[in-house]
Amino acid sequence: MTTFVVDGKSFTCKPGDNLLQACLHAGFDLPYFCWHPALGSVGACRQCAVKQYASEDDKVGRLTMACMTPVSEGARYSITDPMATAFRASVIEWLMVNHPHDCPVCEEGGECHLQDMTVMTGHAYRRYRFTKRTHRNQDLGPFIKHEMNRCIACYRCVRFYRDYAGGRDFDVFGAHDHVYFGRYADGTLESEFSGNLVEICPTGVFTDKTFSMHYVRKWDMRGAPSICVHCGLGCNTITNEREGRLRRIVNRYNGSVNGYFLCDRGRFGYGFVNGGDRIHAPLARGDDGRQGTISSDDAIHRFAALLRSSSRVVGIGSPRASLESNFALRALVGAENFYLGVSARESRLLRLLVGVLDSGAIHIPSLREAQQADAVLILGSDLSNTVPRAALAVRQAVRGGSFTLAAAAKIPQWQDTAVRNLAGDARRPLFVATPVATRLDDIARLALRAAPADIARLGFAVAAILDPDAPAVSDLPADLAAQVGTIADALLAAERPLVISGVEAGDESVVQASANVALALRASGKSGALMLNVPECNSLGLALMANGQGGLEAALAQSAALVIALENDIYRRAEATVIEAALTSSYLVALDHSEGPTTRRADLVLPATSFAECGGTLVSSEGRAQRFYQPIFSKTDVRESWRWLGAAGCAAGYKVCENWNTLDNMVVALAGALPRFSRLPDVAPPASFRVAGSRIASEPRRFSGRTAINAAHSVRDPKPPVSTDSPFSTTMEGYHGKVPSALFPFFWAPAWNSVQSINKFQAEIDGALEGGDPGIRLLEARPHAEFRYYTRIPEGFVPRSDMWFAFVLPRVFGDDEQSARAVCIRERMAGAILALNGEDAALLGVVSGQSVACEIGGEQQCLTLEVHPEMPHGLAGIAGLATVAHALPTFVRITPTGSDES
Amino acid sequence: MIETPLTATIQPDGKPLDVTGYERVGGYQAMRKALNMTPEAIIGEIKSSRLRGRGGAGFQTGRKWEAVPKRDEPPFLRYLIVNADEMEPGSFKDRLLLEKTPHQLIEGVIIGAFAIQAALAYIFVRGEYVLALERLAHAVVEAQARGYVGRDILGSGFSLTIHVHASGGRYICGEASALFSALEGRRAIPRARPPRSAVSGLWGKPSVVNNVETLCCVPPIIERGANWYLGLSHSVDGGTKLYGVSGRVKRPGLWELPFGTPLNEILFEHAGGMRAGYECRAVLPGGASTAFIVPENFDVRMDFASVQKIGSSLGTGNIVVLDQRRCPIGLLRNLEHFFAQESCGWCTPCRDGLPWVERILTAIEAGEGKAEDLELLIHHVSFLGPGCTFCDLAPGAMAPLGSGLKHFRSEFERHINEKACPWHDTKDAWT
Amino acid sequence: MSTVEQDFVHEPLGPRLRHQIATIARHAEDKRAACIDALKLVQKRFRFVSDVHLAEVAALLEMTPAELDGVATFYNLIFRRPVGRHVILLCDSVACWVMGGAAACAHLCERLSVKPGETTEDGRFTLLPIVCLGHCDHAPAMMVDEDLYGDLDAARLDDILRRFR
Numbered sequence A: 001m002t003t004f005v006v007d008g009k010s011f012t013c014k015p016g017d018n019l020l021q022a023c024l025h026a027g028f029d030l031p032y033f034c035w036h037p038a039l040g041s042v043g044a045c046r047q048c049a050v051k052q053y054a055s056e057d058d059k060v061g062r063l064t065m066a067c068m069t070p071v072s073e074g075a076r077y078s079i080t081d082p083m084a085t086a087f088r089a090s091v092i093e094w095l096m097v098n099h100p101h102d103c104p105v106c107e108e109g110g111e112c113h114l115q116d117m118t119v120m121t122g123h124a125y126r127r128y129r130f131t132k133r134t135h136r137n138q139d140l141g142p143f144i145k146h147e148m149n150r151c152i153a154c155y156r157c158v159r160f161y162r163d164y165a166g167g168r169d170f171d172v173f174g175a176h177d178h179v180y181f182g183r184y185a186d187g188t189l190e191s192e193f194s195g196n197l198v199e200i201c202p203t204g205v206f207t208d209k210t211f212s213m214h215y216v217r218k219w220d221m222r223g224a225p226s227i228c229v230h231c232g233l234g235c236n237t238i239t240n241e242r243e244g245r246l247r248r249i250v251n252r253y254n255g256s257v258n259g260y261f262l263c264d265r266g267r268f269g270y271g272f273v274n275g276g277d278r279i280h281a282p283l284a285r286g287d288d289g290r291q292g293t294i295s296s297d298d299a300i301h302r303f304a305a306l307l308r309s310s311s312r313v314v315g316i317g318s319p320r321a322s323l324e325s326n327f328a329l330r331a332l333v334g335a336e337n338f339y340l341g342v343s344a345r346e347s348r349l350l351r352l353l354v355g356v357l358d359s360g361a362i363h364i365p366s367l368r369e370a371q372q373a374d375a376v377l378i379l380g381s382d383l384s385n386t387v388p389r390a391a392l393a394v395r396q397a398v399r400g401g402s403f404t405l406a407a408a409a410k411i412p413q414w415q416d417t418a419v420r421n422l423a424g425d426a427r428r429p430l431f432v433a434t435p436v437a438t439r440l441d442d443i444a445r446l447a448l449r450a451a452p453a454d455i456a457r458l459g460f461a462v463a464a465i466l467d468p469d470a471p472a473v474s475d476l477p478a479d480l481a482a483q484v485g486t487i488a489d490a491l492l493a494a495e496r497p498l499v500i501s502g503v504e505a506g507d508e509s510v511v512q513a514s515a516n517v518a519l520a521l522r523a524s525g526k527s528g529a530l531m532l533n534v535p536e537c538n539s540l541g542l543a544l545m546a547n548g549q550g551g552l553e554a555a556l557a558q559s560a561a562l563v564i565a566l567e568n569d570i571y572r573r574a575e576a577t578v579i580e581a582a583l584t585s586s587y588l589v590a591l592d593h594s595e596g597p598t599t600r601r602a603d604l605v606l607p608a609t610s611f612a613e614c615g616g617t618l619v620s621s622e623g624r625a626q627r628f629y630q631p632i633f634s635k636t637d638v639r640e641s642w643r644w645l646g647a648a649g650c651a652a653g654y655k656v657c658e659n660w661n662t663l664d665n666m667v668v669a670l671a672g673a674l675p676r677f678s679r680l681p682d683v684a685p686p687a688s689f690r691v692a693g694s695r696i697a698s699e700p701r702r703f704s705g706r707t708a709i710n711a712a713h714s715v716r717d718p719k720p721p722v723s724t725d726s727p728f729s730t731t732m733e734g735y736h737g738k739v740p741s742a743l744f745p746f747f748w749a750p751a752w753n754s755v756q757s758i759n760k761f762q763a764e765i766d767g768a769l770e771g772g773d774p775g776i777r778l779l780e781a782r783p784h785a786e787f788r789y790y791t792r793i794p795e796g797f798v799p800r801s802d803m804w805f806a807f808v809l810p811r812v813f814g815d816d817e818q819s820a821r822a823v824c825i826r827e828r829m830a831g832a833i834l835a836l837n838g839e840d841a842a843l844l845g846v847v848s849g850q851s852v853a854c855e856i857g858g859e860q861q862c863l864t865l866e867v868h869p870e871m872p873h874g875l876a877g878i879a880g881l882a883t884v885a886h887a888l889p890t891f892v893r894i895t896p897t898g899s900d901e902s
Numbered sequence B: 001m002i003e004t005p006l007t008a009t010i011q012p013d014g015k016p017l018d019v020t021g022y023e024r025v026g027g028y029q030a031m032r033k034a035l036n037m038t039p040e041a042i043i044g045e046i047k048s049s050r051l052r053g054r055g056g057a058g059f060q061t062g063r064k065w066e067a068v069p070k071r072d073e074p075p076f077l078r079y080l081i082v083n084a085d086e087m088e089p090g091s092f093k094d095r096l097l098l099e100k101t102p103h104q105l106i107e108g109v110i111i112g113a114f115a116i117q118a119a120l121a122y123i124f125v126r127g128e129y130v131l132a133l134e135r136l137a138h139a140v141v142e143a144q145a146r147g148y149v150g151r152d153i154l155g156s157g158f159s160l161t162i163h164v165h166a167s168g169g170r171y172i173c174g175e176a177s178a179l180f181s182a183l184e185g186r187r188a189i190p191r192a193r194p195p196r197s198a199v200s201g202l203w204g205k206p207s208v209v210n211n212v213e214t215l216c217c218v219p220p221i222i223e224r225g226a227n228w229y230l231g232l233s234h235s236v237d238g239g240t241k242l243y244g245v246s247g248r249v250k251r252p253g254l255w256e257l258p259f260g261t262p263l264n265e266i267l268f269e270h271a272g273g274m275r276a277g278y279e280c281r282a283v284l285p286g287g288a289s290t291a292f293i294v295p296e297n298f299d300v301r302m303d304f305a306s307v308q309k310i311g312s313s314l315g316t317g318n319i320v321v322l323d324q325r326r327c328p329i330g331l332l333r334n335l336e337h338f339f340a341q342e343s344c345g346w347c348t349p350c351r352d353g354l355p356w357v358e359r360i361l362t363a364i365e366a367g368e369g370k371a372e373d374l375e376l377l378i379h380h381v382s383f384l385g386p387g388c389t390f391c392d393l394a395p396g397a398m399a400p401l402g403s404g405l406k407h408f409r410s411e412f413e414r415h416i417n418e419k420a421c422p423w424h425d426t427k428d429a430w431t
Numbered sequence C: 001m002s003t004v005e006q007d008f009v010h011e012p013l014g015p016r017l018r019h020q021i022a023t024i025a026r027h028a029e030d031k032r033a034a035c036i037d038a039l040k041l042v043q044k045r046f047r048f049v050s051d052v053h054l055a056e057v058a059a060l061l062e063m064t065p066a067e068l069d070g071v072a073t074f075y076n077l078i079f080r081r082p083v084g085r086h087v088i089l090l091c092d093s094v095a096c097w098v099m100g101g102a103a104a105c106a107h108l109c110e111r112l113s114v115k116p117g118e119t120t121e122d123g124r125f126t127l128l129p130i131v132c133l134g135h136c137d138h139a140p141a142m143m144v145d146e147d148l149y150g151d152l153d154a155a156r157l158d159d160i161l162r163r164f165r
């Protein structure tokens, strides 16, 4: 530890820390703009100036920028020195020269770092009396609003977008006081991380366009800690509510998971919660065959009657429903009748995944650990399109190479520009093996294009080099064989090698190969980690619960009198004809939040909560169980699926559900029933949790209009809702101070209204939250766990002359069922395409832009051809057809339909 | 007869000597000598000569070279960069050397590169110096043809490539670390130190940036020795200096004079004193980034320490004379306009403070000044000083303003009180 | 500007220019290091860098238009808007100011009927202020295209302008 003195008092910090970080950690309110814990220091804004003294005798000192100053042992500084104080106020005054002072109409108002810093420095009086420079704003697409006049040129936006996230369509233009941050020309920001600009920008230049459309001040919203429901990574979010509507999603710092950043799918995909296709009341099919609204009681009684009378009841679980709801269904129908609500292929893959992860032989990294890997092998996954936040982590891992070089030159990691200048694009090795190009290829040492089977063979071969006991691969194609050695060497040379694959590779052998690589690394004494991604927010939780059961097709294989579909559009999981055939003599009960093919087909529909109207637990691909909470207290009939199931179960006389009246009871029941989930009650404090005898306030102190908010409907002051499932009060009443890390409804600290207040909640700046990062890992590697290599090495891929091997090309916008309902996401969705190698296209006599047809999932599909020169022969990538993705991969015939779309 | 090692080979017609002509007057002998010395010995000689950089900051050239990793220490890729950006208003010395004696510069580059074991040298020339660029490029080709530049120079085993780069144009490119960014094809934003450029400069490799005039001093030093060079000077720092004068003097121009020649000698002997009808109010001794010197201090010796002692700095040693017919506030406005325009836009005080300063000065000049404007200007002078901003551009901008506020206080007050510029009539006048 | 000239500006770079750019890029330490040289080559041929040409150069250097324009708009001597057939760079720095630079500017503006930064109606001249040209001992000074002129006064300015008629 390094000891240093600020204004006469001693503090300590980690050796090598910069002074700004050290001061913030010590609890000082030292203002800053350009510094960001994840981006490092560049010394541009000059806001963090302090006095530095050469020795104890030095009474004059000199100004220095804290963010650029490494703290040295015994060094003396002053924050309160009059000159330093005056200089900091002066910096604000300069930044305000051109600032429009449009706070009353600015979406950032009330949570603006610039406002906070202005107050903090004490600058209050405007002396600049000349005209301000003005800029033209750009249309940056459906997510981000641009208001350049508010810019204070801290350069954070480019440093995040370009340097951190690798985006190349956004930059800084011009010079002197005409610097401009934006795109080369108007147009949608291409990066799938553009939403972070909203939080990175310390003022209102980049704001959330979707929020802007139903804007309210930060202090006027109820907040709830939540978990993103749009992929399997489990990024932590905060949901904000007012007047029953979900207003926005912002990042919730979790040092082990998402850190400071979310992807755009996670941030902007919430529209479905407020969407027009929500189901608000139970529906039952009448004698005329049409669905009609019925009362909740009626629905429960009908459901109970069905449960009582049906001989065989099948439960179809959901990878996007909470553990509690899945468990309720499982308990109700019996474990043997509970099935994974996923496609047959996905259920096999998930089962395999659980097998691998459960073996205890392999370490599953957190995203933070992934970010620190020093060699990465990705097999068959296009991370940027499936688990974008993981792609961002990999990007940082690769960049870690420059930190090593910098350390050798004694340049601390936070010296951002110096590190970049010294190390150029020094990168840690990344190997990407996928059928088509990915957005991580730009930083990959090797980007290999191969069919899934060949990718698997490559992985097996790498494992065989790492450990001679691993099964060997014979006659690997020469081009791949040459790379195997390179990859194995790089992994062996690394200290923290990481292998990444997942369900979306679409092929069990690829997952097995990646497991073999991780196992072989372990065998050769390396602490290799394996990250296996899953498609949905609770895919892994579901798979862990369903030990052994199959997917949808298995569920439908035998006839059942009653089929219960939990929060699932089963038509996305299997061919419609298969489903129809199976359901002919069954009664279908569907629980879901939004209307879709399944609810339309159902005989009884129960309106379920979306993630924003309930609490619950999700298990991320890391095996991290995390709790989400409820910001919206709906006045409609929606309720948690487990509550519907419990009510019906009770009415039908089922003993198991007698106690299912609170979330905590559900959690306890689940933990008691399934040993794997025994630690579930520790994931977050129970609803009875109180601080100083109080519930935790979920609305800021300044929340306004509480009595007026309903005046249009009734002049009576409505009784606030009560949360039976959480320790939150649903209002501003309650405790406002430090709470356990899983329970932040918003980030706020005195003087810090913006998201930057997170510094006040971290045990260490940029590190874990005080009290530890939220979530509990259910799957830990055991040091002496036995393991066996997977031995079924697939045959190499052989192109066929008449058919193409069609596989899913994932897309970040559109593939995920829930976010695809959001209007802004729809704007980012592109039409369905079929990607072919150029020669294959020529063989078919088609060119890019032309439409082609092929049969997938029992339906004739019309797709636009896209030529991908990098693709191997014989493959056909299908993108934008998420609803039939269950039928892939498969061999298809492709026929040109002649018409040229362009 | 004063010895003029920098300009001795310049021909009366101003045309540069070709390589043969340059050799005939003793050119490239120093290089031959240097290639037979060790790099350490060369650096030793330069250190003994007390050659200080002529780009403005006056850093000891030998010490700068010495900071580069030794011959056998990695990284082995290093760069020598000639700073020929010369955009400091009022400075025109480097252009003379570039246009009229390019081979001497190239010889200096070869010796310097050998001393720091750089295999690559860049000459970064401001884009407007079209003639200089042309002549340099030609001279490099000639030197290559002679085997002075290229592989295994004269069998020494030392190889050197020289690139001539034309700047995209920005004053900040002359700042040594911003120059790296410019050469890398980026926005010319300065870089923070540490790391020093001797450790991590161009493309993250050890790099030395030297001014044109500095490098032109090198061949004579090597050829004739540090003692001889020290002897040329009237000051502790060695050698001669290209002093220049512009403004309403009788003979504006450039002269190579002993280092430390007194200001009044330069002004009144070499430049011939003021033209009839003009009086000298003050001078900027070394370009726009230097503080005014008023006549009572004109006996100052023009060397680093002496000029610093009276509160200014030597800068480029190219003197701009302010006469009584021009408004001093107008002159300051002109200077601050330059600095505001040329700010790179990276750090707050410079980017947003300088335009403000410019506007205040414009207002005062236009008779729209307010009493509190002076306070604001003083505020900027103290908060745009060294250490407050990211690089030295803004502190440079404050040097004339700070001294101007001191020396021209009454003029400021007159503008504000009379709500008009006393020099209004001469504003757009030719004379 | 006449239609003929506008067509000229919208021509693609052409094989020779592309080759030249590719050659500098090959010799540069890293492709993007060639970007300023490349833009200047384009400008030499087309007088300014149009959006189309910027995109072409960016592609040649494996940069995005945003990356290249970030550089292009930083520098004074890269013109991103059309300029006249001759560009007058009139020094507006201190030595020239002392020596009557403002008068020179006013004179040029009057003769050309433009304000600084503008192009004459006939597309012949663009008048741009520029930082000290290093010709201070012959102030006021200016450049027209690649030629430097000093000791400017009204008569000399008129004389120089006449040469471009």
Ligand SMILES: Cc1cc2nc3c(=O)[nH]c(=O)nc-3n(C[C@H](O)[C@H](O)[C@H](O)COP(=O)(O)O)c2cc1C
Pocket (backbone or CB within 6 Å): B052, B053, B054, B055, B056, B057, B058, B059, B061, B083, B084, B085, B086, B087, B088, B171, B172, B173, B174, B175, B176, B177, B209, B210, B211, B212, B214, B215, B391, B392, B393, B396
């Ligand atoms: C804003 C700014 C502009 C500069 N411009 C130049 C320049 O045009 N030419 C130059 O030689 N030095 C210039 N310098 C000084 C350089 O940073 C550097 O000190 C010099 O080139 C080193 O060479 P020397 O040691 O030979 O003097 C400038 C410095 C600053 C802060």
Ligand code: SF4
Pocket (backbone or CB within 6 Å): B172, B190, B342, B343, B344, B345, B346, B347, B348, B350, B351, B389, B390, B391, B392, B393, B394, B395
């Ligand atoms: S002082 Fe700041 S803004 Fe000005 S040129 Fe230097 S770094 Fe750029």
Ligand code: FES
Pocket (backbone or CB within 6 Å): A020, A031, A032, A033, A034, A035, A042, A043, A044, A045, A046, A047, A048, A049, A065, A066, A067, A068
């Ligand atoms: S935070 Fe230190 S200079 Fe910006």
